[in-house]
Amino acid sequence: MEKQHNRGQDGAGIATVKLNTEPGVPFMHRLRSSAPQAIGDIFAKVRDEIDEIEKYQPEITKYPGLMKGHIRFLGELLMGHLRYATQGKNNVELCHPFVRHNTIPARNLALAGNFNLVNVDELFKFVNVEPGETHRNSDLAAMLEVLHHFLSKEDEERRNGLDVKNILQQAFSMFDGGYHVCGLIGSGDAFVMRDAHGIRPSYYYVNEDVIVAASERAAIRTAFNVGENEVLELMPGNALIVKENGEYSVEQILAPKERRACSFERIYFSRGNDEKIYKERTALGYNLSETVLKSIDNDLRNTIFSFIPNTAEIAFYGMLKGLEDYLNKIKVERIVSWGKDFDEEKLTEMVNRRIRIDKIAIKDVKMRTFITADTSRNEMVQHVYDITYGTVRPGIDTLVVIDDSIVRGTTLRESIIRMLDRLGPKRIIVVSSAPQIRYPDCYGIDMSKIGDFVAFKAAIELLKDHGKEHILQEAYGLCMELQRTNTLHAQNVVRNIYKPFTTEEISAKIAEIITPSDISAKVDVIYQSIESLHQACPNNLGDWYFTGNFPTPGGNRVVNKAFMNYMEGKNERGY
Template structure:
């Protein structure tokens, strides 16, 4: 993706089902669980680079000894830093007993993170500051083990203020900045109430059934109590992804199927999806259950997971991304008038590569059919040279764009900074015939269009193609997200800016003030959540009109080479990703009422000139 947006966070949950001595004997190391946690987190590293954290709970610990430990880091390489610190403790123990790793009991007794239940988290900071204090897991401590709680997850909530009100808490400055702080307080509130009623047989499913219906957002959350009950739960719409795997040795949950498969070397069908509105619960004695904690609603799994966020090593995601590209081939062929001889295909590195393969395959399928039809039309009159020329025709592909090592601009002057931004990408010279070839490049999506205009288009223009076509494997991003992705400022979206420009050109920009006034009235009546007023901005224009204006906006001044844009349609997106129909970024059809409130608030912020999040 050329315009960087914040990624999803990643969750890793491990519950060991056997004694540490078992893993020592079977796998040759008492730290098997910790090793797997490290791998499970690294295999989801794409989901978080701002911070990481691990919490561990030990089962059946003697009174007076610590049973809940946590470590967090916001270092440049946070996962490595977390496990380096855990490793340092092990090295210190070895100084006193070099043979300690052969004694499972000693290791559990003396090493803080030798717990049977482990929760790991990778953070991308969509809310709060990027320091260790905001890294998950969060914990609540108490002298009663069952009233200790550690929590981590991949989510955003849009009703945190209401949550604090519902449980009678006046949040501090830190709590106001964290969705997880609100979620933790709510779950803890019902956890304590449950413990007061039945301290010997606490029912965590009952706790979740009271707490989770209060959360407005998308979430995949893992937790553990001090008494050793581990759990993972998912929102009712299945917005955030959630997968799990169970065998005789371990219970695992994570944000990505491929991470579990790779870490534990298991087949696709062995890793299950946790269904929307359900929770995976492991009791302190190891009993496993899948419980429905809220009524499942219409499935709205995030389509951006398939387009961009999740690793493409998952076989289903790979096929879907390839299909996204394939589905665009007809539009592209139409745009180039089926002139494959004078067209070069490429992609914006690195995550658009799979969609690029799909696009090329679609064009290649067309070319193959042309070859068949032409050769058949010759009948028996086949000229060897003509035949050779025909069968040798192929779709022209080149690696045009190269993303340099991440450049950090040390210059703050705007003009100089713009000059530096142009060099984030480099090009492969000698690949394009000047003024003859059309250059088609595919990107995952076009969010702001800034990098396209300031870097990529300028860079491609140096090759002097006849024409540049930018293809987006996703539809136009028109609306903010509030369920995990840091896209909540309406003025950042080039599609919205294109619509505003069209309003101005046609003398209809008074509509913006009318919609702002409508939002003010909705607030007065406590109805801001009932309707998405921003839909009215786009309703006046066709997709093609907005696309054409976007093409103008991403074209650098004084560039004489024509620049066009092609977008995926909503229909072809759904055809390619049939299980992930969450498309509110493109359609404005939010799965919860909180989404309407966020988009309207984002619009009001835009009108008031506020550069702040919409929730």
């Protein structure tokens, strides 16, 4: 869990199933926390139980079987989850795992995952459940009810063990979204399931002692000290099913569809110590170097390069490699052009030319503002960063800083641009290793309020500047008509809002939006192109954030609903 802490900072939870317990003895336990250090809080409570046994009944610690009976979270099936709350309040009741209890052991179910579903209302209606206020919009609650419905049905019809594959085929055929989800069943069976498009990442490792699955390959490699090829990817539409006796199989549950693995995982969300992700982020930075050079007229003498820590650091190294390749090419061309007309001093000066790099921005808080709950994000960005003074020649140097992505622009406008301007650069260029984020996501990263996106704000401002506000009303009218005919999923209407403008025009307007009125430096923004993104991340072509090309019809419904919410002044999720 600690090695995937990057995936969730707003809560954590664990669950355990004990096998072969005596009748009447609890066998499924769960513990959740939304404390500031949730992982530490949870395992401190687990440790307290152990300390109490060691203090008052030390003889029990010599017998694992007895320990299992006294320690709630000592069991054979273990589940851990980390929550991030980009939407709404950080409520411990929304932390995974969710549990459905039943007096019949095989009908007990614990569920946790990395996912979003866009058809929650339909799922609750199918199982005839009216959720409480807390869980009304919870896709995990809906998934739990549907899975429990088919689990109970399976247990009722079969008396000689559960057919977990059959349960999963019935339930997951109903889910519209992206997911990597794990379930523990009271019978001792367990499963891990991945969506048919492979939107969310899913990996597993098996040896003679353990079977483990996680959202990130590197987390498994580090925890178990194993090689890359020993950790396998769970393919789209597949489930890893583990029986009570330890036997396991990988089963095709859903027919695989076009692979649309999430590119934002590679750009930002996953840890960068996975060797494939490291290479991809390096390529993202490298691909931007030519555009950056053009923007500064190849003036490397008067340009300092840096990055916004911490997730942009790898892309920075890639951009630096591209700049160094250009500079080395220039060195060779100049030296060759001299012929024999050079001396040691002249040659030394040329050979020793370097790309100017400095660590300009410093991150004081080890938190990721993008995946922080709405209520605390704006306050947090004011205090996360600081700068290194004395690195810039005031009025002379251009400062180029690369960020992994620009979603809302809040951190740039409220914190980073203001601080960088204190150094006195004549120009600030912000480089994004991701393309412009234009559309909501509903498959796991969970960006659902379109009015928050700085690219959308820029398009709206451009429509106003060009007297084309009628496009907004036409798009809203079309959405209303689609909703009336129950076809809101048929097309992505929001594309019409971006259509009149080039990427460069939108980038220029974004630069205006993120520039505070009281700073001196000129601010520009450079974005990754869609083509370069695909070239850098060829196996993760899920790009709907940037293109609006959603992998399931539910995505179109979400983006249109999010736009309608914006037009109606509703500050709520698009699904």
